[in-house]
Amino acid sequence: MTTCMENTDWDFVLQFVSEPLDLEVHHVPEKLIAERSNSAVPVQVPTPPDSFAASPADSPAEDDTLVSVSTTFFPGAQIHSLPPDLVLLSSDSVFFYVHTHALHGASENGFAGLLPPSSKAPPGQLGPVVMVSESSTILNIVLHAVYDMSCSHYSPPFESLTAALSVLRTYGLSAKRYAGPSTPLHSLLLSHAPLHPLELYALAASYDLYELAVSTSCHLLSFSLASLTDDMADRIGAIYLKRLFFLHFGRADALKRLLLPPPHPHAPTNDCDFTEQKRLTRAWALASAYLAWDARPDLSTNAIESALAPLGDQLSCELCRKALQDRLKTLIVQWSVVKRTI
Template structure:
């Protein structure tokens, strides 16, 4: 009996030692493998993390030239927040921002970090331009496309802001539109015409010399309207007519000499007429002075008379000067 008890004790001690090994190993592994620090946890896994997109110009603490901090937050359609002053809108808006902003100063809350929020239908690109214009902050460096400028002006008008004072020469809107006119001349001319921004329309029309009026769509023509459309057509037609008058006036004839009589000089007149017809056949308002000089200058190599050469050079020079003086914008 004692032998069985001894055998059992040895077996129990052996099993106990073997069963303790996994526990020890697990403990050692826990000590050897460090726990990742909390900062390495993916933000997407943190339920208490919220990401906000805030304007780089209109943010809390931005210096916007106002005597008090922002008292309103505008929430764009693409979820960008703009911290602004309600007074900046109420000063220009005839309909208190389509009644989205109270027509009286907003009282500050006890917690300065909690401001009233207004959700607007414009996206951040459009709203950014709108706010820059209202705060009279230059914004040409954003280089917005024509449709963003158009939507920004439409938003200002919808919010009860009179456009003309903001589009006068030397204003932010005037500079912004004119800076984009070389790339989008007809679109911005139509925009200026639509809102009767005369000074802008005149300035932009100078960028339309190379525009083919036959490509005007019905939509753009309707947007431009009859008054500004007539001015644009007359500008093109006037330049074409002025060009033809200049081209078809040949060089003056000099007195007959032994080497070059009137019959000989008629050769220059006929050659000039052919060159003028070549240019006038596809006359364009943007015909360059270089082209005029090149076409008529090529006649000189066929002239043996020095007086004829001088008359030819003088006439080409006169055409270039007069063509440069023809107006390039309507009034």
């Protein structure tokens, strides 16, 4: 039945082909090939679409929605042998694709109770999406610490690192474990010591990060303890504040003890007896008293040498000059080995 209907349709169409068309045909003189090619208006042949391109009717509607994904924790990141099964969404709408077992193993409270009970994601999906209250900058630092990776290439500001340590505690992550010695976060924090020594020392003290406080304390030798505010003293705490005071006072006392002995006298000669050598002793006492009066924990060896070395210009005895040089070398060596940290 179907075949008969198709034949009938084709007969209906072909009857118009068999009938002559009443069209007027104007005979146009043919041109040579050369004349055809020299036409003023070039003929443009449209480029056919690629065979694999979809037709316009099949192309999907453009979606203007933008999704921000972490450049480190994205679905195809090679940070773990297993694919991610959990998505963390920061407060500024950045997606982080992580592993539930990694967060469970690092956190003591189930990442503040946000982790789902099961880590098995349905086939073809990347797990549930969990929203957190932290920004992408803070969350990025925390996740790098959990995965034992450095985030120094992001150059996070010191304020963000300070906030990240607080977030570690919120999510049940030990600051001593993830900001302790030999960790990437410890090195990143320590890189801010030259610019933020007091703030970093207070931060280390508040989390009892002793090694970080020790490494930072040498940058506080030039800090004036008299300018310490009550709020900062409260943040540092009694123990680490005492250690900082003892560092300053201990170095000042050590400098006074090292300056006290004068150059060793030499055997009397015809030109320089014990009475003549007392001139060097008095000059040394005056110069060392000047240094000891304003003894600073950060006093450099160059400052000591520039204050005491000119004493030799007033001496005519070569043995006294030699004794002064030896005493100055000994002083510089002794001062350089005095403890510079808490």
